[in-house]
Amino acid sequence: MAVTATVAAWAVAAVGFAASPAAAAPATTTAPRLGDTCTAADLGTRHPIIKTTEVTPTITHFKGWYVTQGSTGSHTVTTSTQTTISVSVGLNGTVQGSFAVEALGSVGASLGLNVQVNYSSTSSESNSVSWNFFEPGYYGLYKGTKKVTGTYGSLNCNRTDLGGGTYGLKWTAGPDTGSYTTYTALEEGAVRCEDKVPANSIMAKAQGLLDCGSPAATAEHPAGPVPSAKADQAKHDADNAATAAQNMKAAQAAKPATRAALNCQPGVYRIDVPGKVLNWSAPLLANDGIRLRQSTFFSAHLDNWRLCNVTENNGVLEASLWNWGNGGCATIPASIANQEQAYLTTAVCGEDDLQRFYIYRDVPGSTKIGLQNKYTGSMMGHDRYADGELIRQYSSGRQDGTGTYTLTGV
Known part of the structure; x- marks a missing residue:
């Protein structure tokens, strides 16, 4: 069987999280829509409204692997973590409360994707990939997913001017906004430099990490791992970005509160x-x-x-x-x-x-x-x-x- 056919078969088969209830697209709910009427009992409630979405194929685990003529067959390869994606909504850094779950469910429904709606992280996934190699060559073994990010707002019940001096309660776009991150089921596979893969796919992202024109890719090499400068740099960049984000969060948390001069209305x-x-x-x-x-x-x-x-x-x-x-x-x-x-x-x-x-x-x-x-x-x-x-x-x-x-x- 040709390697390309094997890769294609794996590309359409999601592994691991696909069977998890947390990753399933939620059933249709009766969430209110912008402009629907509400009641006074709804004044203290809110519902999410998705503003923007972006889907990005992302490699989470990767290893370059050289297969010689005499080393074809089944191999279990330990990959390196390239990117860690954690599910989060708003400030929590996790997923807490019904609003976050409802927001992620709305994202999945709007995109037609099965996304994670509970807290999870790709770092918890096993980093080993088992693969049956039929032909010698330079391979990239990978795990990857579609990272889904965007922004949300909220629907809140509030008084609305209906004109002619009359008012009613309606679901309106509230002033608060936030961002979310989630991802689809992980896929794993192997890809070679010469394989034809769909543009902007997870496989294409993995192929891009192979450094196909580098000496490591073209030179004779014993069976086993191949150093990949591009993969190492991707991990280095990801680590630097994570460190910078942590430092910024720590600096913001360290800012002391300043006493405010209040302008209070006379009513008590x-x-x-x-x-x-x-x-x-x-x-x-x-x-x-x-x-x-x-x-x-x-x-x-x-x-x-x-x-x-x-x-x-x-x-x-x-x-x-x-x-x-x-x-x-x-x-x-x-x-x-x-x-x-x-x-x-x-x-x-x-x-x-x-x-x-x-x-x-x-x-x-x-x-x-x-x-x-x-x-x-x-x-x-x-x-x-x-x-x-x-x-x-x-x-x-x-x-x-x-x-x-x-x-x-x-």
Whole structure:
């Protein structure tokens, strides 16, 4: 059997992840579309909307291998890692929460590809390739995939001007955006310099690493591995890029928060659970969080909030939430900001997007709202209605309506 035919057969057979449920294209969901109507219970929820996609064939593992006349047959070759692709959505560096899974499912559906929708990494894949060589020659053994990247936004429920002085609630494009990375099932195979392969394919990418015109490719060589300057350089470049990204992230994390001069509106509010007696109350103790409490004479203004540095864009308010009782601003702690269900607390007010919130409003005449953290994109909510229950962030919000609150003037 010709080697080219063998390679072609492998090229269309995805190995490993293809059978995994995490890689399957999700079933069609009833996710809302831009412009659909929503209800006040949806104010504290969001859904993804995919803005851009890019699909790039990528080699994850590679090894140049020389087969002599007497060394044909089956070989198991240990490859070197060229590129590591990790699934991520937004800030998490992984996949946490229903919003991330829904976003990746939307990507797969829009492209007609089976992409990873749970956290995984190509570095966890075995780096050995077993191959049956029928002809001598210079081969590149590889594993590769289609890397899928792009950006997303969110659909949020908010008041919409219907004209003629009337308003309604509709799913609108929210102000927050982010990026995602995922990949398709891994393929493995072998390719020679003389093989004809489809342009911009995974096989073509592997063939490009062979250095087909180099002395290593054309000279007589004992059976076994062949040094590949291009493959080594690709790994070197990937390592340098990863190091630079880590250094940048560390530098950003090291920046101290600066105290902000707030311009607060005169109104004072409680953030209540609609129709209930409990409302947001700032923590009394350090390292505690904002909790549901009943407003009493002894609340010491810890349940009183002001909207500060308020802006409005396309009907969405953005504000810092300043607490009258302890003088701090509502924030998600930076150390846990990438976690689903991270708790909300207060800190010294600063120029920090972790302390900024988008506020989605019901139609005029209603004081119901939903709140979304600007930095993480997550919606605020609580697990259950109970005294002392923490306010937390949920990537898609609380679909049972417990992320809808009331902004009540006091």
